[in-house]
Every structure is written in C-alpha cells, then in structure tokens.
Amino acid sequence: MKKKLTLIITGLFLLTVILTACTKPKTEIKNKDKKKLTIVTSFYPMYEFTRNIVGDSGDVTSMVPAGTEAHDYEPSAKDIANLQDADAFVYNSEYMETWVPKMEKSLKNVTSIKASEGMVLLPGGKDHDHSAEKNHDGHSHDYDPHLWLSPFRAIKEVETIRDGLIKQFPEQKKIFTKNAAAYIKQLTELDSLYKSKLLNAKQKNFITQHTAFSYLALDYNLKQVPIAGISPDQEPKPSRIAELKKLVEETGINYIYFEENANDRVAKTLANEAGVELLVLNPLEGLTKEDTKAGKTYISVMKENLEALIKSTDVTPKKEVAEPTVNKTISNGYFDDKDVKDRDLSDYAGEWQSVFPYLEEGTFDQVFDYKEKLTKKMTAEEYKDYYQKGYQTDVDRIDISKDSMIFIVGDKKYSSKYKYVGKEILTYKAGNRGVRFLFEATEDTPYKYVQFSDHRIAPSKAAHFHIYFGNESQQKLLEEMDNWPTYYPVGMTGFDIAQEMLAH
Missing domain, CATH: 2.40.128.20 (Calycin beta-barrel core domain)
Known part of the structure; x- marks a missing residue:
C-alpha cells in the first residue's frame, strides 16, 4: 500500500512538472535556448568596432554589404524585417546613416546605440542642404559624420558602443569590458603611430576625393583639401579644379587620393591635368569582398592609409601656402x-x-x-x-x-x-x-x-x-x-x- 501511494505521488509530481513546462511563455523558452546575442550594425566601421567588443558572446552583422558605397545605401524591407529580430542595432550618426531616424520609428523591442552620442560634430561644409536640417529622410549632411577616420575619435566611439551594450545587456558587462579594453589598447597604439609619423610633416596639405578626412586632419595637424564636399559623388565646379591644379603646382604635391568604392572620374581628371599620380585613401565605409577575404581590418587599413599619407607629408613643399584669409562676411564683422x-x-x-x-x-x-x-x-x-x-x-x-x-x-x-x-x-x-x-x-x-x-x-x-x-x-x-x-x-x-x- 505504501509503495503504491509513493508511485501515485511521484506520478502526480512528474505530471505537474510537464504541465508547468508546457505553460511557460514562448518568449521565456526562446530566451533560455538562445545562446548568443544578435547585434546588427549599420556599416563596416560600426561592425568592426562592435565585433571586437562582443567577441564570441554574440553574432554581429552589417546591414551595408561588402563593397557597397555607404552614402548610397538604403535598407530594403527585408533588411528592416531582419533587424526586427535583433537584440540591438548599432549605428554611427543620423548624418551618415540618414535613413536611421525614419527606420527607428518602425522598430519594436530593438535598442539602438548611436556610436557618436555626445560627440560634437564639425559642420558639414558648404555642400550641406539647410532645407533638410529637420528632415533626415534625404541625404542631408548638416554635420560631418566621418569620426571613425580619426583613431583618436574611433576610441571614443568604441567606448560609447561598449557602454550602450553594457546598459542593454548588464550580464555581459565583464566580457564586454575586457574585450573593449583589449581593442582600445590597439586603437591607442594606432593613434600614437599616427601622431609620431605625422608630427613633423613637411607638407601639411593632402588632396582628397571628398571631405571624409576632416577629423583625421584636425587631430593630427594636417590640412585636408577636398575636391568635392561630404558626398563622394558631388561634382566640383571647373573653377575648383583650376584652383586645386594651382595648389598642386605651388606645393609640389605628387598624389591625389581617391576611393575604391566611389566614382573616381573627378579625381582622375585633376590628376591628369596636374600631372600627378592617384593613390587610394580608404574611407572605410565598406571593405571590398577581396579585402575581407584577405583578412583586412579597420586597423590594418588605417595603417595603409597612414603610409599613403606619408607619401605626401614627407615631401617638402616648393613654397609655403598662405593661410586662407578671413571670410569677410557680415557675421564676421565686415559690413558698410x-x-x-x-x-x-x-x-x-x-x-x-x-x-x-x-x-x-x-x-x-x-x-x-x-x-x-x-x-x-x-x-x-x-x-x-x-x-x-x-x-x-x-x-x-x-x-x-x-x-x-x-x-x-x-x-x-x-x-x-x-x-x-x-x-x-x-x-x-x-x-x-x-x-x-x-x-x-x-x-x-x-x-x-x-x-x-x-x-x-x-x-x-x-x-x-x-x-x-x-x-x-x-x-x-x-x-x-x-x-x-x-x-x-x-x-x-x-x-x-x-x-x-x-x-x-
């Protein structure tokens, strides 16, 4: 009798366990079975920074495919649907990923982390569209978003991404902190390399296809001279080409820097007219499939960029170029x-x-x-x-x-x-x-x-x-x-x- 009673009690206990398991919310079961975080990033540098922070604790992907010009990218309905299943989304700035503000409105239960949060940005230049200042659905560039091209500022972006991920996933704090510290150490060494190599630059000027390297120039005491503005496909006026040709002749600059993923026709035109060579300066908006297969990374490409820059900065100018005079506008105090x-x-x-x-x-x-x-x-x-x-x-x-x-x-x-x-x-x-x-x-x-x-x-x-x-x-x-x-x-x-x- 006692043995039979024991069997009945045991049976009831097992039935209770089974029924409890069956009635657990699906989300709870999903979270328990889910081993890794899913983090979606906007484009290459955000992917690279996030991947180094997350490490093996999550799967990190990029929305912008390899070899795609990030300025021209627009997410498809499929891209947005895939993002809905992610645990977090990391992007640089609404002034780069101009599609983000509109997309964020449709996201549910996906936390966005803005890498440039709290970072004051440089003005976008003469080409930005004031009419779009309060509407980022179009490609407005009121401020310059290319922070990642300065190792000094890349460090700050990595810190912001790290802190955003820790806030969202506090249980991963230890691993995120450890991984970020190791990566920041590498970035700090890169920053030191740039400082030491460019400290005594003979030639401060370097000519680029578009205004992507303002932060790099600012932080390492150089002067970027862009052919066009923030957008790499912007067409400069003939007078601008003539002006830059004169600069090349006066300074003895031997190279015009262009980008692999953008139309280089304008850069080629200037190089041909000025009789100088073309050289790649990678804005790292998206690595090509070949670069990815070759194992290139943000740090390795930034070192290649540095070597390319040194080919200009090590050349003694034929003559010193005068600093531009103050723009004599009313706001600067010049009027009748x-x-x-x-x-x-x-x-x-x-x-x-x-x-x-x-x-x-x-x-x-x-x-x-x-x-x-x-x-x-x-x-x-x-x-x-x-x-x-x-x-x-x-x-x-x-x-x-x-x-x-x-x-x-x-x-x-x-x-x-x-x-x-x-x-x-x-x-x-x-x-x-x-x-x-x-x-x-x-x-x-x-x-x-x-x-x-x-x-x-x-x-x-x-x-x-x-x-x-x-x-x-x-x-x-x-x-x-x-x-x-x-x-x-x-x-x-x-x-x-x-x-x-x-x-x-």
Whole structure:
C-alpha cells in the first residue's frame, strides 16, 4: 500500500512538472535556448568596432554589404524585417546613416546605440542642404559624420558602443569590458603611430576625393583639401579644379587620393591635368569582398592609409601656402555703415537661458578642444578661461516680449518695459566691427541700460545673442569688451548649444 501511494505521488509530481513546462511563455523558452546575442550594425566601421567588443558572446552583422558605397545605401524591407529580430542595432550618426531616424520609428523591442552620442560634430561644409536640417529622410549632411577616420575619435566611439551594450545587456558587462579594453589598447597604439609619423610633416596639405578626412586632419595637424564636399559623388565646379591644379603646382604635391568604392572620374581628371599620380585613401565605409577575404581590418587599413599619407607629408613643399584669409562676411564683422538698420526689441523676443552654467559643467570642453586645433591661437584651457570671463553672469534667464524684459536671478524677477534708443558701431583690434543695439528701461530696475549684439546688423529674428546690462550708463556698457553674457533659447540642451557654437 505504501509503495503504491509513493508511485501515485511521484506520478502526480512528474505530471505537474510537464504541465508547468508546457505553460511557460514562448518568449521565456526562446530566451533560455538562445545562446548568443544578435547585434546588427549599420556599416563596416560600426561592425568592426562592435565585433571586437562582443567577441564570441554574440553574432554581429552589417546591414551595408561588402563593397557597397555607404552614402548610397538604403535598407530594403527585408533588411528592416531582419533587424526586427535583433537584440540591438548599432549605428554611427543620423548624418551618415540618414535613413536611421525614419527606420527607428518602425522598430519594436530593438535598442539602438548611436556610436557618436555626445560627440560634437564639425559642420558639414558648404555642400550641406539647410532645407533638410529637420528632415533626415534625404541625404542631408548638416554635420560631418566621418569620426571613425580619426583613431583618436574611433576610441571614443568604441567606448560609447561598449557602454550602450553594457546598459542593454548588464550580464555581459565583464566580457564586454575586457574585450573593449583589449581593442582600445590597439586603437591607442594606432593613434600614437599616427601622431609620431605625422608630427613633423613637411607638407601639411593632402588632396582628397571628398571631405571624409576632416577629423583625421584636425587631430593630427594636417590640412585636408577636398575636391568635392561630404558626398563622394558631388561634382566640383571647373573653377575648383583650376584652383586645386594651382595648389598642386605651388606645393609640389605628387598624389591625389581617391576611393575604391566611389566614382573616381573627378579625381582622375585633376590628376591628369596636374600631372600627378592617384593613390587610394580608404574611407572605410565598406571593405571590398577581396579585402575581407584577405583578412583586412579597420586597423590594418588605417595603417595603409597612414603610409599613403606619408607619401605626401614627407615631401617638402616648393613654397609655403598662405593661410586662407578671413571670410569677410557680415557675421564676421565686415559690413558698410549704410547697411546697418535700426531694430526692435521684438527681434529678441522669446525665453532665453544663460550658457554660463553649461560652461562650468564642462559641456563646452569639446568646443574649446576644436577651437585649439582649428585656430592654433590658444590652448583649450586658455579658450575656456577666455569664455569663462565672457559668459559669466548671475542672470539665469531673460524673458523678452515685444516691449518688455524680465531678468531672472535665482528666484527673483526684475521686469520693465524698454524703449529703443539707437545703435553704435564698434571697431575691434582685429579690424572687424560689431553693432550694439541700445535699449533703456522706462521703469525702475537694476537693469536700466541694455545692449544687444548678435552678429546681425539689420532687423531679423535672433537665434542667440550677447547682452550687456547695468544701471550706470550706455557709455559704460560700450566700454565693456571682456564680459558678454550669452543666451540661447530655453529648451535647447547644453549639447545642442555646443553644436551650434561650433557650427557658427
């Protein structure tokens, strides 16, 4: 009897286990049986960076096929369907993969990781389409996305991808951290190699098919001279070809760099007219099938790029090429007095925030690093000190309507109506000029006298402004040159403002 009871109990237990297993959610069973992560990346450098972080813990694939020009790629319905089954998607920037913002709207349960997140980008150049600034469905290039072509910035992208993957898959933190550290060590060695080989470059200029190597040039003290703009297939004007031919003759440059995956007709035309050779400088947007079979990698190709660059940088120029003169535009302070017009307070209407807190937080440090490398006039620290004095203020916000202003300092507000009292043109030591538009309060306030400067000289809506205020006199404010509190619209993040500062 006891034996029979034991068999019955055992049978009931086994039946319970079977029924429980059968009623488990399918997703739970799927996750249990799934051994590896599935990570989809946009194009080659994102694939290479991600693959080195993930290692054997996941399958990493690239959406852009080998040998395909990444600028021309558009995902098919099948590509998007395959992506829906992935655990994560890694891409560089909406300014490179212009199809990503639209595609992301259709993705469900797939986390996107943007490798350039938090990195301030260089302006895209004269060729970018302002009409597409808020619509990335087309191939808009408002900012330059080619960060991966500088080993210095490739390191930062790898760190961002690593952190994004760890956030999404915390159980893989140890392996991702270990793999990323090993790969970053290789990239750091590559960065050091570039620095040592290009430190004493005799020739700073190198001519490229399109503007893909701006970050490389900036970080290693070279000067990229592009035939065309951000897009490799952009057609330059005949005057541009003539201008570059003259540069080749003046500098003694022996090579024009072209790309294997793009149309090299324009580069060949310039090389033939200037009597120089063509040489590959690989933008690494997609390796060819032959390169992949040969075992080439991001690091090996970047070393080939370095050797190709050295063929230009080791040549002593026939003569030094003069630095380009300042573009004498109104925004840079070059204008005729007759073009300066009166402006209303309504030009500055809106809710504005001080940029000073962002500077103190370090949000603009990338901008100062760029300024050091672009201008070579001051170090990044010196630029920060300069702007520290310039931006300093205790006025957190200024709310402006068509005839009044409210100055907000902490929890205190000072409001008054203001009247326009004229304009003053100032000439600076550098030879350029500026215009200040003067207003006076009609009511009692500590901010009786106010002057605006926003690099514009006639009626137009301000995008940001520098402001001078006090209660002594307009003349006293006109003498102030070191402190110019600066305000951008409320709602913009510190990163948005940093990006705008660099672009303008």
